[in-house]
Amino acid sequence: MTNLNTSNPLLSVSTLKNRAVPFHEIKNEHYLPAVKEAIQQAQRQLEKVVDHSESANFENTIEALENLSEPLDYVATIFYKLLSAHSNEEMQKLAGEIGPLLSQFSNDVTLNPELFKRVQSVYDQKAQLTLSTEQATLLENTYKDFQRNGALLDADKKQTLREIDKRLSELTPKFAENLLKATNSFEMLLTDPSDVTGLPESALESAEHAAKEKGHEKGWLFTLDIPSYLAFMKYADHRELREKLYKAYASRSFGGEFDNQKVLKEIAKLRFQRAQLLGYPTHAHFILEKRMAETPEKVHKFLDRIAEVSLPAAQKDITELQEFVNSQQGPSTLQRWDFSYYSEKLKEQKYHFNEEEIRPYFKLENVIAGAFEHARRLYGIRFEKSSDYPTYHGEVTTYDVYSEETNEFIGVFFADFFPRSSKRGGAWMTNIYRQGLFMGEVMRPHVVIVCNFTKSTPTKPSLLTYDEVRTLFHEFGHALHGLLSKCHYRSLSGTSVYWDFVELPSQVMENWTLEHETLSLFAKHYQTNEVIPKELTQKLKNSSLFQAGYTSLRQVSLGKLDFAWHALDPSGVDDVPAYESQVMTPFNAVPEVPGTNLSCNFSHIFAGGYSAGYYSYKWAEVLDADTFELFKEKGLYNKEVATSFKKNILEKGGSEHPMELYKRFRGREPDPDALLRRDQFI
Template sequence: MTGHRPDNVLIGPWATPFGAPPFDLIDRASFRDAFDHAIAEDRREVDLITNDPAEPSFENTIVALERSGRLLNRVSATFFNLTGADTDDTLKAIERDIAPVLAKHNSSIYLNDALFRRIDLLKGRRDELGLGEEEVRLLDKWHKLFVRQGAGRPAEVRARLAEIGERLAVLGTRFGQNVLADEQAYTLRLETEEDLAGLPDFMVAAAREAAAERGLDGHVITLSRSSIEPFLQYCARRDLREKAFRAWIARGEGGGETDNRAIIAEMVELRAERARLLGYASFAHFRLDDTMAGTPERALELLRSVWGPARALALREAADLQKLADAEGGGFRIAPWDWRYYAERLRKERFALDAEGVKPYLQLDRVIEAAFDCAGRLFGLNFTERRDVPTYHPDVRAFEVTDREGRHVGLFLGDYFARPSKRSGAWMSAFRTQWKLDGEVRPIIVNVMNFSKSAGEEPALLSFDDARTLFHEFGHGLHGLLSDVTYPSLAGTAVPRDFVEFPSQLYEHWLEQPAVLRRYARHYRTGEPMPDSLIERVLASRQFNQGFATVEYTASALVDMELHLLPSAHNLDVVAFERATLESLGMPEPIAMRHRTPHFGHVFSGEGYSAAYYSYLWSETLDADGFAAFEEAGDIFDPATAGRLRRYVYSAGDLRDPAEAYRAFRGRLPSPEALMRQRGLLAVASEAEM
């Protein structure tokens, strides 16, 4: 074990409430020292397992692996949560430095022939070991993990796989830091009253607050989605919309040090090579071999079944928007920077509905309360704010979660506002996962958002889409909080990628229930509940603009899949490939991909959704059908249905195959028809078949 600074609080025990990271005491520069110490400790623990002279057993091999690396997991979780949510130059430098070191360390474990022989021996004797269902699942998971990393392959193959892993770690880190750098570097200054034309009061206030955060006068628009999307929705200045939109979609493609095109080409080539070395036709085949879909063909079947009706609907929507622009004497064809603006105008015309009328009823604090209350009514949870828990930023709020009997369930952190030190988007993560091995350990879960902060004493107000995002990420949070398994590797969200979105997307449905809106959607000034007529218009507009939304998402998923189906990516021009793929699909000209490839962080800031961005649509097939179980029960909080949902989904981690888990909850597998109906595509699909 290497030496370390004795004052490094990252290494010793944490005497904080619930064992939360002592953020107020952490010297960020000390993370490298902590990583070195934790890696050395993990190496020592794995060596003891590998060299154990006793005959391999489930206890001395698999359980011992579950116990190993806890310090490294703790340091890593703390560090990488900070690099996403509150980074600085110190953390960025350490992240660039440590990424290949961690990759090399992981390869030294997963490509360790002697260790794999122990696991492989146990796998071959699995039926003789007298294991329970959870233990069988765990053994199979460890064996598959080693095999998918290259264990058991010839030495030269293992060496090359290790090199590829290290290089991909370096490239993924650079990709993410480049996108963040482009986002941090850009602001659109709104310097005159004319520049503010069309912007509602809440947007003007948010732009003023964004300027103040950056030490600027006046108003600015940033490349955070919570800033730029409303700007594109309301700004009456077409020239400013175009300028902002072009900056937004050019992230990672501007030339210079932050250009990601060469990085992507190398990553796709390395992923394809790794797949070949492991015996797969492409990286997509490798990636999906361990998912619900199972093969790229099944994922593509779903994507293509949706693409046709979605494209047809989007073209109808485009024609409607063009009529609106023409009626105003615009004299131009609708472009991507026009779509949100005219769609908002059309929404107001058709439904007498706009964000100015909805946002005053969606205070951030009230939406948080609504998410907590639904969790209480479904699963018996209570949330109590704790101001004695250290947090990594003043905006972060901490809540203790308890059950009906007052027992501790976990700690929940909410980090809701955009800032320059945070990457864009919204996500759930864990500072600590749940397990019951060697005593009960409860999770510490965080939800990170990028909502616009209000100015002065005014409360933060959300759009309906923002509120849906909060419920979505809280659904992920519940998946982590309610976890009730023995082993860390099976806990919480450690499930196949195309199942992990099911609990989060399902939870969004409760936001849209009139009973929930009547209780929690209250005007921030008067306290009056959202009028029933407004609730009806909000819900009636759910399928408005769904052609656009489905096309921009599905285009991204299809480009992701096609990139990773390439058997080789030598000399890949990723932008030309993206363009050619979209042309072959007949991508409507006025719509851009939701995530263009040069800034597609889901896919290239690591491997989270690589060849797997389709997962949101796959999971939506489950959630559209899954919520119907509550509707069929006649109660959106039906105890029996909620009990099955908790037992087989939210608390079950990776205890069973996802299809089996869904069938246990619902009684059957879903049909894509529920998804098509939810997105308003069923009628369009039926017309196409006639």
């Protein structure tokens, strides 16, 4: 990548430390011109590959394609990173223009018949070529990507595919935009102290602080941001207000100004049409061709097995909760806005444990330091806070990462922890730079984790819930997958793996957060600095399987809903809530609430890349339970096991088939019963 335009920071080679992105210089007006210019440059490179005078070989075709659009990849990465983490109205409008341009260029590559001839020529010679394992994977992936994106279609069908891809590139950001606007459009200001009884001091302080930030002189402001919403649903005694908040959350983008019903129906129909055009029965068949699960039939079988063993436990969980509710307020039907509230009270009674008891031990800064120490003990790396890197928001902090043994630079870690109106909900990890070949050298990665944790207040630091601690470790696991990657090609590095494998490095990290050996590294009372007592850790561990059956069945139901939209022909679906109800009713432990709908805010599958892939969370739980059994057997910080996981899983990215990598680490295929043992279903 040479400087394409020195006046546009997105088109200039960064001269900052480790090629840091100059976020402080980037303005909204830079994006569209940068995308257009980078596309032109990539098209010129494309012509060079197609018109190359020599016969097609690995270097002049496959490797050239890998590096074809470096400036464009850079611009698009930054734009979409900020669209999720620090967006505004103008960027959301730009997404509607930029998405189709990128889709069109992608089609220009994969639908170019002369280029595909060159790719096919190299692919046909693969048995005679002397390629490394990673090169062989890149060749296989490149050929399959062309095939799966229409290279074998005739001209008319190629044009249809272009039109479908263009429309999808407009619809998926529209779904996310609608959901963000719907989430931000609701606020509940309470001024009567009787409305907030039951809420812990931490939640009240945050709500009071939120009210003041919005210009209210007094009162408590509750929103649909996860920390605010969950605290109210779990602790607020006021049932009617819980109902009001629940209905607002569960009806986001269902009807009204930001309705997603038409959007999601069109997305599902177009994905189905696209799959059929390419010769696949459904979108799920298309997606699963490049997954460990391989076919929809295998996924259904897997989910049905989990459902079969979860169902008795889930029924027991619900019966126990209903009996508890009856004992508390007399016989009454358990409603969805009661679930978290009474579950928390039952858990407290059953385990003599309240999550607020442990919260003072989870000061955010200590948890971060604990995650870093955890990584040091496992993988021999250290994190050093740095102010050398520009960030896209003042709350983002940056760290340099080094090998403890050799002092070798490993990468840059960005942490963005707090909710804001410009950020979508949830938690995720992303890359600014992927590890691998970029601009002529193998670059170390710049990775980001983005969360929505409870903010500090003027009188109290940010104290995390246990769920937030687990979320931080989860996303940190993804970050380590990105940081520790040792691949040559960017498209194969870090988290560029099959989607039902990508959650292994993240989900396995959550296991350590229930172990006293790990918690004692960082769980210290924010006022006294006392290490969390062992008895409290044990109570946390005992309560971790509370409602495990219900939780497992809930995950299965979401996987089934995803497949209802993507493993069947959705063209006959007119009534979104009726269709959803048909799928979810067998799994509903608590009655459905009229006027609410999950599909309309199911951003994972309609805007987040998990279409026909939500099952992968459960799939990866099998892998992570099986992996953690080995750590439990050999020692939580056993160097031999940790080094094997690092070398065979984290460093390899997608350079080999995940089952081969897993077998190399574990010595065998994963044991599906490991998850059932952990959840105590068998």
